[in-house]
Amino acid sequence: MDNVDVLIVGAGPTGLTLACDLARQGVASRVVDQSAQPGAGGRGFSLKPLSLAALDDLGLTRAITTAGFVERRTRFHRGTRRLFELDTPPAPVTVEQPYPNVVALPQWRTEAILRERLGELGGKVEFGMRVTGLAGGEVTFAGGERVRARFVVGADGGRSTIRRELGIPFTGRTDEDTRAMISDVRLDGLDPAGGVRMWLSPDRGVALLRPVPETGVWQAVVSLGRDLAGDEDTLRRLLTERTGLPGLRVTEVLWHSVWRYNLRIADRFRAGPVFLAGDAAHVHSPFGGHGMNTGIQDAYNLGWKLGMVVRGLAPQGLLDTYESERMPVARAVLADSDRRMGGMMSWRFARPLAGPLLRAGFVRQQRKTRRDHPVYPAGPLIGEGGGAPAPDGALPTGARLFDLFRGSHFTVLGPGPVPGLDPALVHVHRVAGDFRVVRPDGYVALTSPTAGPVRAYFARFAAG
Structure with a gap:
């Protein structure tokens, strides 16, 4: 039986961010995924400012910002x-x-960049590893292999095997009447220079086409009712x-999935x-672009805490936070x-003359989407004057604050x-003004x- 400090189940953005964070701390971990190969498809498409700051800390921002782009035009x-x-x-x-x-980047590309960084740090992803059993920190895989881990992290998606093995309820609702096809396609009849396009129709539903610059690929999102098939022929017809x-023609479907509206949260995260x-x-829902970002921030919050406990720099009680x-x-x-999902469902039925109101609403939503900085409440790790992300800044020496962090x-x-x-735990720098304590995840x-x-x-x- 293999023994490891941390076993990460799931090699999407969440699991890969955690793996990179642990690897740079020298913490032994294994990253496994039940898929036979890396995931395809755009799926999550937006990296928000706080996620970019986290990826900066992991040495990834240059690769992310080079591959990604800032969307500015939507018709x-x-x-x-x-309208x-x-x-x-x-x-x-x-x-x-x-x-x-917000930087736009297909999820498959974000994952590829994270896997490359993990490789630079000495780690790798083991594909084709399906979990069949969990007992405490002991995990069994199809084929009989067993791994004993000091800690296990289930980052294996909405249908999480780890969550089901734990018996943790996934409280919320599923609306079978609210479905959509999400696909990566090649098409003729539309100029990618025109940016993102969205069609809102009271009788036909919603369609969105987003170009991925310099690839010839578009992300297509097309709403479905309960009774419509979610196959590729339906995608072509509804578009x-x-x-x-009439000149729009899908020439190739590179990746295709059907999304159902789920709003659920686990009763416990541990x-x-x-x-x-x-x-x-x-x-x-995908509205607001939260999904991939919230997962990255989960991993960034958990990574330094697991690392410090494993390295003996912090008591076990840190993990409760x-x-x-x-x-x-x-x-x-x-x-x-x-709320945004409800707003979209109401906007699609708007009268043509409501264009100015719709425009103002979408402008507000776009600006709000940039402001993704949650403030942590007061608690064991947040004292007076804390709770918000620390800003960057330039020091007289020429160094950036982000470099110090x-x-x-x-x-x-x-x-x-x-x-x-303890210098292994805390780095002290002389700077004018009040004393500020900044956590490893960049929060004051x-x-x-x-x-x-x-x-x-x-x-x-x-x-503790």
């Missing part, structure tokens, strides 16, 4: 009638906020009907040595996603020394005019 139609066009300029990059925009473009993250812990911090965020995301350590910024702190933990509360914070941390 809205009601049948064959164009309006949105051209939203990117938010300006500043010293404090180097990643102010022609809803766009009203059972003993086993944790749930990403879609295994919460699923919702994963659920207490991430569950309120997940509930807020589900609520926001549900990079890694799996706490950072203390302040006007003087703070003696007695504490702000104080004196060093006393800083020492008290780490004394409580060491005591």
Whole structure:
């Protein structure tokens, strides 16, 4: 039987982010996925500012921003009638906020970049590994192989085997009347330079086509009723009907899936040595672009905590804060996603003359989508003046604050020394102003005019 510190089940963005975080800390982990090969398809398409900051910390932002792009143009139609066009300029990059925009990137490409980074850190993904049993930290796979792990993380999606093996309820609802086909296609009859296009029709439903620059591929999202088949022939037919473009022709379907509206959250994110993250812990509508980002942030929150416990830098009690911090965020995301889904269902029935109101609504939604920074509530890891993500900034030495934060350590910024702190746990830098404690995941933990509360914070941390 193989023994490992952390077994990660699921090699999507959540599992891969966690694997990269653990690998850079020198924590032994295995990453397994039941699929025979890497996933295909666009699926999640948006990386928000907070996720980009996390990927910066893991050494990935240059690859992500080079491969991705900032969408700015969207054309809205009601049948064959164009309602309006949105051209939203990117938010300006500043010293404090180097990643102010949402970067569009197909999920398969995000996963490929994460796998490449994991390989650079000495890790790999083991495909074709289907879980058939779970007992505490002991996992059994099809074929009989068993692995004993100190900790197990289920990042294996909405139909999570790990969650089912734990018997954790997945509370919420499924609406079989609200379905959609999500596909990657090649097509003729539409210029990709025109940007994203959406058709809203009271009698025919919704269709969206999003070009992936320099690939010749489009992401197609087409709503379905309960009684319509979700096959490729239906995709082709509905795209022609809803766009009203006789010259539009799908020449190749590269990837195809059917999505059903689920709004669910696990009753617990932890059972003993086993944790749930990403879609295994919460699923919702794609509106708001939360899905992949919330999973990445789950992993980024859990990664440094698991790493510190395994490395002996923190007590086991640190792991209790994963659920207490991430569950309120997940509930807020589900609520926001549900509101946006309801808004979309009402907008599709709008009268043609309602175009200006629709346009104003979509502008507000786009701006809101950029603001993805959840604030953690006060708790064991959040003290006075803490809870928000720390901004970047330039120091007189020329270094960036993000460079000081990079890694799996706490950072203390302040006007003087703070003696007695473990240098393996905390890096101290002299900076004018108040003392600030920044967590390994980039959140401000504490702000104080004196060093006393800083020492008290780490004394409580060491005591569990």
